[in-house]
Amino acid sequence: MTKACEKKIENVVLKNVRVWDGAKFVQKDAIAIANGYEVEPDYFTKNPAELDGEVDCAGAMVMPALFALGVDFREPLRDDIYTAKDGIKAMRKGGFYGALYESSANPVDDSEKLAALENRLAGQNMKFAVLGAYSVEFGSDRLAEMLELAEGNEDLDVKGVAGFGDGNASIPHNRFIRLAMEYGKMTGKRFFFQPMDKTLRKSGCVHEGAYSDMMGMKGIPRIAETIAAYTVLENARFLQVPVHFKQVTCGETLDLIRDARKKGIDVTCDVDMYHLLFDDSVLTSTDSAFHLLPPLRAAADREALLKGLEDGTINAISVNHTPVLRQDKQVNFEDSVPGAVSLEVALPALWKLLSERFGEAKTIELLSTAPAKIAGVTADEKLMNIVVLADKPHTVAESDFAGHVCNSPLVGTELSTTIVGSYIGGVWTNA
Amino acid sequence: MSALQIKHLFGLQGVSKQDIRTILDNAKQFREILERPVKKVPSLRGLTVVNLFFENSTRTRTSFELAEKRLSADTVNFTTASSSVKKGETLVDTLRNIESMKIDIVVVRHKGTGVPKFLAEHSNAIVVNAGDGAHEHPTQGLLDMLTIEEKLGSLEGKKVAIIGDIRHSRVARSNIWGMTTMGAHVTLCGPSTLVPRNTELLQYPELAGSVSWETDVKKAVADADAVIALRLQNERMDDALLPSTREYRNFFGITDEVLACCKDKVIIMHPGPINRGVELDSDIADGEHSVILDQVTNGVAVRMAVLYLLAGGRAND
Numbered sequence: 001m002t003k004a005c006e007k008k009i010e011n012v013v014l015k016n017v018r019v020w021d022g023a024k025f026v027q028k029d030a031i032a033i034a035n036g037y038e039v040e041p042d043y044f045t046k047n048p049a050e051l052d053g054e055v056d057c058a059g060a061m062v063m064p065a066l067f068a069l070g071v072d073f074r075e076p077l078r079d080d081i082y083t084a085k086d087g088i089k090a091m092r093k094g095g096f097y098g099a100l101y102e103s104s105a106n107p108v109d110d111s112e113k114l115a116a117l118e119n120r121l122a123g124q125n126m127k128f129a130v131l132g133a134y135s136v137e138f139g140s141d142r143l144a145e146m147l148e149l150a151e152g153n154e155d156l157d158v159k160g161v162a163g164f165g166d167g168n169a170s171i172p173h174n175r176f177i178r179l180a181m182e183y184g185k186m187t188g189k190r191f192f193f194q195p196m197d198k199t200l201r202k203s204g205c206v207h208e209g210a211y212s213d214m215m216g217m218k219g220i221p222r223i224a225e226t227i228a229a230y231t232v233l234e235n236a237r238f239l240q241v242p243v244h245f246k247q248v249t250c251g252e253t254l255d256l257i258r259d260a261r262k263k264g265i266d267v268t269c270d271v272d273m274y275h276l277l278f279d280d281s282v283l284t285s286t287d288s289a290f291h292l293l294p295p296l297r298a299a300a301d302r303e304a305l306l307k308g309l310e311d312g313t314i315n316a317i318s319v320n321h322t323p324v325l326r327q328d329k330q331v332n333f334e335d336s337v338p339g340a341v342s343l344e345v346a347l348p349a350l351w352k353l354l355s356e357r358f359g360e361a362k363t364i365e366l367l368s369t370a371p372a373k374i375a376g377v378t379a380d381e382k383l384m385n386i387v388v389l390a391d392k393p394h395t396v397a398e399s400d401f402a403g404h405v406c407n408s409p410l411v412g413t414e415l416s417t418t419i420v421g422s423y424i425g426g427v428w429t430n431a
Numbered sequence: 432m433s434a435l436q437i438k439h440l441f442g443l444q445g446v447s448k449q450d451i452r453t454i455l456d457n458a459k460q461f462r463e464i465l466e467r468p469v470k471k472v473p474s475l476r477g478l479t480v481v482n483l484f485f486e487n488s489t490r491t492r493t494s495f496e497l498a499e500k501r502l503s504a505d506t507v508n509f510t511t512a513s514s515s516v517k518k519g520e521t522l523v524d525t526l527r528n529i530e531s532m533k534i535d536i537v538v539v540r541h542k543g544t545g546v547p548k549f550l551a552e553h554s555n556a557i558v559v560n561a562g563d564g565a566h567e568h569p570t571q572g573l574l575d576m577l578t579i580e581e582k583l584g585s586l587e588g589k590k591v592a593i594i595g596d597i598r599h600s601r602v603a604r605s606n607i608w609g610m611t612t613m614g615a616h617v618t619l620c621g622p623s624t625l626v627p628r629n630t631e632l633l634q635y636p637e638l639a640g641s642v643s644w645e646t647d648v649k650k651a652v653a654d655a656d657a658v659i660a661l662r663l664q665n666e667r668m669d670d671a672l673l674p675s676t677r678e679y680r681n682f683f684g685i686t687d688e689v690l691a692c693c694k695d696k697v698i699i700m701h702p703g704p705i706n707r708g709v710e711l712d713s714d715i716a717d718g719e720h721s722v723i724l725d726q727v728t729n730g731v732a733v734r735m736a737v738l739y740l741l742a743g744g745r746a747n748d
Binding site for chain 2: 123205209210217327330332334335
């Protein structure tokens with residue numbers, strides 16, 4: 001493959017590729033891209049001065065770029081951990097053209113904060129949708145200015161939020177959820193929750209089951225999720241408000257969602273990519289890289305999640321990209337900060353598992369169009385936003401990750417596919 | 432270097448029957464040495480052991496220190512109360528600093544599960560777990576096994592009842608793994624809020640048929656050869672797990688009434704410290720069935736054996 005030059009590659013020829021045509025991969029000698037759009041194969045023969053570079057993809061797959069759910073780059077309050085610049089670099093490396101962004105540390109509870117966030121995310125030709133907070137500072141008993149957040153503010157030049165979220169804080173008390181959803185209903189926006197009852201979670205850090213019992217670690221029972229989910233669903237039914245569950249973890253929650261849909265409740269959900277790859281048996285390693293929130297659950301739950309994707313109960317896959325400083329992971333499991341980064345490795349980690357089980361079309365849908373739909377983002381179909389994936393093994397290294405974090409449980413693991421690069425927002429990036 | 436299949440002692444889960452046998456056999460020899468007028472042997476002369484205790488401990492730390500001194504090792508005690516950990520130093524930095532002083536063996540106690548393994552991954556020293564959270568306390572498990580063998584012969588086919596706060600007990604977990612490996616059957620008994628849920632635990636195929644559950648203490652002890660009463664670990668309980676110590680004592684304490692349901696030659700054990708009148712009545716703790724002080728003596732012998740064998744069993748060279 002051609003080594004990347006320092007200069008920005010905007011006009012590029014990708015040689016020897018298999019291109020996704022919407023139903024299958026089709027072998028092509030080359031595709032030519034200029035200024036963000038595919039051009040005729042002989043375009044650069046006629047205009048050689050415009051060509052910035054060529055990449056021999058050695059038969060790699062070219063598919064639509066991906067859309068990320070569960071993204072928080074920690075700016076501005078924790079830019080010591082990660083920045084928007086790091087996050088956008090990670091998105092390009094991993095082949096993501098857009099993301100649903102929710103700031104957990106700095107709740108977007110007014111237009112000024114929304115404007116500041118949009119400003120940080122702007123200028124990269126990436127597609128970001130933002131979740132606003134439904135409460136001031138998450139967890140307070142004060143409603144955020146949801147009407148203005150949804151509508152946008154012309155004076156501040158901000159567009160509206162895609163929905164309202166909880167910043168992965170535990171579900172607050174029932175009356176406040178009811179009031180927030182009742183008020184927010186006027187916006188027509190979806191409410192996003194990570195279902196977790198804080199009293200049942202308490203100080204738990206892993207799935208409550210055989211492994212937590214024998215490792216002597218405090219567990220988070222499945223009912224911490226199902227009870228919180230049921231509370232939200234009952235409010236959604238009563239108030240007729242659309243809801244979304246972030247990172248569901250267990251089969252029982254999927255049963256609640258199936259039942260809710262039968263009752264006509266508008267509910268969508270996603271699953272954390274790492275919950276499709278691992279179960280709580282990894283706890284015996286006591287490796288803090290596996291300290292995730294929500295926690296990895298039992299093998300039966302992992303299988304239920306895969307079935308949930310298969311039958312459509314789960315709408316999309318979330319990356320739940322959570323940067324954690326090295327020193328906050330270099331401690332014993334229970335004292336470590338939960339979370340994992342995932343943007344750079346999501347596609348190569350999931351491709352074989354999902355494409356063999358569900359087929360290539362559904363796999364692309366689960367990582368690209370389906371999450372974008374949840375975020376209310378529509379991709380410009382003519383614009384070339386693509387990721388190139390090779391059937392070539394790759395061992396995940398710390399240096400694969402953007403910024404100065406590398407908190408992925410996949411570090412050191414050999415994946416069966418490798419990202420060659422991506423063309424997103426008019427720029428080619430070698431992975 | 433190790434004379435065992437294991438290089439460190441993190442816990443008894445996964446430790447082979449052969450390794451446990453070797454440790455217990457060596458401990459029996461050290462037990463004899465402890466009865467001699469001169470109790471010191473030169474086995475670890477020239478080696479330095481640091482006792483890294485991040486949690487309070489009196490008997491375990493003293494037992495380890497005594498074992499190290501009986502083996503002629505140089506020992507250093509490190510406790511958080513007097514350390515730079517109080518000043519914000521990370522676990523890894525603490526270990527690396529200590530390791531830079533050229534230590535050979537680390538004995539560690541910490542509130543977090545997996546800390547001994549974590550330290551072994553970040554250092555070249557031999558690591559011995561002296562208790563990690565509610566996970567394991569392998570030397571306590573070994574000394575319990577040594578005591579049972581000493582009093583009752585082989586562990587094979589023996590029935591052991593563990594009564595009490597199993598959820599928070601690292602001793603119980605080490606005993607479950609170690610004793611079932613050696614062929615004993617373990618019955619767990621305690622209030623349902625303090626006992627692991629049996630359906631989940633059965634996922635471990637190694638334990639199938641070797642561990643059972645009972646909520647009636649009289650039934651639990653009825654066919655037991657050894658009864659181990661566990662301390663209520665109030666310091667680890669951050670919930671309403673029990674209504675009162677009174678009710679606990681009445682339903683799960685080892686009382687005369689419960690002892691009357693036991694076999695005639697049953698032995699009563701406790702890892703200490705005892706809450707007298709709660710998990711164990713005083714007259715039973717001090718009575719003819721009690722082997723609690725033998726456990727303490729065996730603790731030194733077992734720890735000598737573990738340190739000696741992990742260091743390579745040099746005395747045999």
